[in-house]
Amino acid sequence: MVQERPLPTFQASSPPVSKEQALTIYEDMVLGRYFEDKCAELYQRGKVKGFVHLYNGQEAVCSGVVKAMRSDDYVCSTYRDHVHALSAGVSARAVMAELFGKETGCSKGRGGSMHMFSKEHNMLGGFAFIGEGIPVALGAAFQSRYRRDAMGDANADQVTASFFGDGTTNNGQFFECLNMAALWKLPILFVVENNKWAIGMAHERAASQPEIYKKASVFGMPGYEVDGMDVMAVRAVAETAIARARAGEGPTLLECLTYRYRGHSVADPDELRSAEEKKFWRDRDPIKRFEAYLLEQALTSEADLKAVRDKITFVVEDALTFAEESPDPNPADLYKYIFAED
Amino acid sequence: MAQTFLFDALREAIDEEMARDQTVMVMGEDVGQYGGSYKVTKDLYDKYGELRVLDTPIAENSFTGMGIGAAMTGLRPIIEGMNMGFLLLAFNQISNNAGMLRYTSGGNFKIPVVIRGPGGVGSQLGAEHSQRLEAYFQAVPGLKIVACSTPRNAKGLLKAAIRDDNPVLFFEHVLLYFNKEDLPDDEYILPLDKAEMVRTGKDVTILTYSRMRYHVMQAVASLEKKGYDPEVIDLISLKPIDYDTIGESIRKTHRVIIVEECMRTGGIAAEIIASINDRFFDELDGPVIRMSSQDIPTPYNKGLENLTIVQPAQIEETVEKIMQSRL
């Protein structure tokens, strides 16, 4: 028997979202799932190269947080970043084209899978190294506070969400940034996607205190433990944290308990995780669960949901065609984008 | 004699040294239960236990510092950078403490640590996973820097590095782990400070290291057919550089091309050219030519990536041009 950490329960008295919001969230989750399935297929076919880390299973975390944010808020991810980019509003076409290394990719084919950027969508990356995105996100949050309090811009109430994994919370940058965020009351959400593993390292073998949300208290900030397979539960705490950040009250740490269905990257043999453990989490699939919730609450019909799935199937196919037909970067542009003037 | 992959040759070196000396241990991310990201420590966890093959959290600067502290106090840690690039996070410990501490302590402590792992430009791994830190680290005093390139030299050099009383940065290359070769049955150790003569010739000296050795040899294969006779030297030791071997070669060929994978600015070749000018200027028939990677973050796109590193055809062309200008 795998001893799983008990998932916290979440009860909302009435449906906390409108039908329209529900369908937006659902669409976002389905997009994340279908897009990644397509990536896996394309990698097998040799179309997509390099290190590719897929997000399957974790959709409730990204959709739960990002869809509770405004479009002018900031999102910062890791190397497992395709879906955060999509949720932040980057088109499936631009993300897919990036995976193909094409000029039309959101990073112009220079970045690849681990480096999704979009200034237009306040998507700050896309970072291949562990933990390095957290200080960058902190910088964006500092910028919001600076604009508001040093430059007198009352509209500068943007919030930043920094996503990263359980393994990353053992890196110094995590602790250093929690300290500074609390110290300066920065408008940031530290969203830990605790999927129990850092490649082949089980979380409890790497962390002396595996309950990550508890680490917030040392820095005097709220920390929440959330069922990361329940998009409504994630959204509820995200809303609380976002409201706090926007009001200038400071940061929040969210630990979302979740699971990645696939290996660490498409190249990972994934030999250490038990079938039993995988089943435990697959049985809690966030998309199926949200579908059941929506139907049970009579927020949507099966026909509505099917329409969303059909639409996304088309969006992903369209992204693939677009990426395939897009041009490669011009070899003459090898030195373009090194300096600001290019 | 057994055909051995490069990653297995490294594994054998570690296994043999751990069996021989109880103070030798391995630490790093996923070196234990997972067996290492390139399987260099496969099965050693089962054989030696969790303290001698220590799975660390993702905390490069701190576990590198820990390795240094353990080395100061009597152990011989082998620190694996899951990718050498990640050791940018450990730059402080590698520079200040691995490199300089013996000196700042006035010789009180020695630091017998090996810091090893995969580096170099792979296949579309993106800029952060395509780093060539040898160039960044070469300025740090007190470090020895070695780049292996064949299963045979990988094993002999790693054993030497483990036994060396100084900190050794040991570079492997992501694209060479599956190179295969017959290894000697008997134990052997190779010197850390000697270049390897890959091919003797009289026309021009080509200095290279790590994976670029193979690009050079590809070029040489077709140059041979055209009647050229280049000499190829694998530097092996990037710090200190083996100027004895280089000097001997220059006295014979009077022409030098350096082919490297690191970026042009501040690269390994930049340092070698300056030293060749200091030592062998009178022997040269022309300026030393360097062929390096472009001064850009390695792009993901395959076409741009190929343009970023030196290709065999370019080496061939350069040798031909040099030889023609000589006639």
Ligand SMILES: Cc1ncc(C[n+]2csc(CCOP(=O)(O)OP(=O)(O)O)c2C)c(N)n1
């Ligand atoms: C500085 C640095 N060290 C090591 C790595 C190699 N690496 C990539 S992902 C990973 C595990 C990260 O686990 P976690 O933070 O839990 O995120 P997950 O992959 O599970 O989403 C490691 C060790 C890296 N990319 N950067």
Ligand SMILES: [Mg+2]
């Ligand atoms: Mg994880």
